[in-house]
Amino acid sequence: MRAKDIREKAGEEPITMLTAYNAPDAAVVDEAGIDMILVGDSMGNLRLGHESTLPVTVEDVLSRTAAVSRVTENALVVADMPFLSFGVDEATSIENCGRMLKEADADAVKLECGEHTVELTRRLTQLGIPVQAHLGLTPQGENETGLFRQGTDEESARAIVDLAEAHEEAGAFSLVLEHIPANLGRIVTERLDIPTIGIGAGPDCDGQVLVVDEVVGLSERVAPFGKAFGDVRGEMQRAVEDYKAAVEAGEFPADEHSHTQAELDDIY
Numbered sequence: 001m002r003a004k005d006i007r008e009k010a011g012e013e014p015i016t017m018l019t020a021y022n023a024p025d026a027a028v029v030d031e032a033g034i035d036m037i038l039v040g041d042s043m044g045n046l047r048l049g050h051e052s053t054l055p056v057t058v059e060d061v062l063s064r065t066a067a068v069s070r071v072t073e074n075a076l077v078v079a080d081m082p083f084l085s086f087g088v089d090e091a092t093s094i095e096n097c098g099r100m101l102k103e104a105d106a107d108a109v110k111l112e113c114g115e116h117t118v119e120l121t122r123r124l125t126q127l128g129i130p131v132q133a134h135l136g137l138t139p140q141g142e143n144e145t146g147l148f149r150q151g152t153d154e155e156s157a158r159a160i161v162d163l164a165e166a167h168e169e170a171g172a173f174s175l176v177l178e179h180i181p182a183n184l185g186r187i188v189t190e191r192l193d194i195p196t197i198g199i200g201a202g203p204d205c206d207g208q209v210l211v212v213d214e215v216v217g218l219s220e221r222v223a224p225f226g227k228a229f230g231d232v233r234g235e236m237q238r239a240v241e242d243y244k245a246a247v248e249a250g251e252f253p254a255d256e257h258s259h260t261q262a263e264l265d266d267i268y
Helices: 003-009 023-031 060-073 090-102 117-126 137-143 154-170 184-190 212-216 231-250
Strands: 015-019 036-039 074-081 108-112 131-135 176-177 196-199 205-209
Touching: 003 074, 003 176, 015 137, 015 212, 023 036, 023 060, 036 060, 060 074, 060 090, 090 108, 108 117, 108 137, 117 131, 117 154, 131 154, 154 176, 154 184, 176 184, 184 196, 196 231, 205 212
Parallel strands: 015 036, 015 205, 036 074, 074 108, 108 131, 131 176, 176 196, 196 205
Antiparallel strands: none
C-alpha cells in the first residue's frame, strides 16, 4: 500500500486505520487487512508511562516505527511526528521526517497541523515524503486548547475547513479529523478530494482510525468516540491470576513442563 493508493480510495470504499506500537500489534493489525497503521505518539500514554504525548521523542517514534515496519507487509505505515520535532525550523523538520522513511522504513508521516504546517507539507511532499495532515483536536496542543471537541462554533469550524483545503493544496494525501462535530466532518469530507480519516468526527468521513488498545479492550477506559470490540485486558488479568494461583499451589510447573537428564543425578 502506498500513499497514492489511499488517496485513490476517497469516496470509493471505506478506509481503515489503527495504531500499533510494536511488532506483535502490527502483525495482527496487518494480517487483519487494515489499510493503514499509525505509529502514534499516543505511545507516550499507552506504552511509555507518560501522562501525555508531549515527552515522546523522535528516537521513540523511530524505534517503534522500525519495529512495526519490519512485520508489516501490506498496510501503509505512518509515523506520527512528535511534539517539537517539526514546525520550529524547516531544515530540522525535514530531517526528522526524512529519518522516518530512511531509517524506520515508514511510508508516510503525520503532522498535527495548523497554519505553520502548510508550507512544510508542501516542501515535504516536493521532496517525496508523503504527509498525512491532522486537524481538529490535536493532542500536542493540549496546553493551549485542552483535550476538548474542536470546531464547535462557526469561526473555528471555518478555520478547520480552510486549513483542510490549504493542506490538500499543499500536497497532503489524506487528513485525520479528530473530535469535531459530525456535520463538520461531513462538510470537510465533501469539500476535499483527498480522503478524510475520522476519529470522533462522525460517519461521513472516508475512513476511521482508533487506538488499537481501545479496539481490542486493553485500555481501562474508552474515549467517548471509541469502542471496545474485545476484552484483552480481562483475558490478560484472568491468565495472570491463574498463573499466580498455579505457582502458589505447586501446580506449575508440572512434569510435562520440565526436563530431566538422567546422567546428572550422580554428579554429587
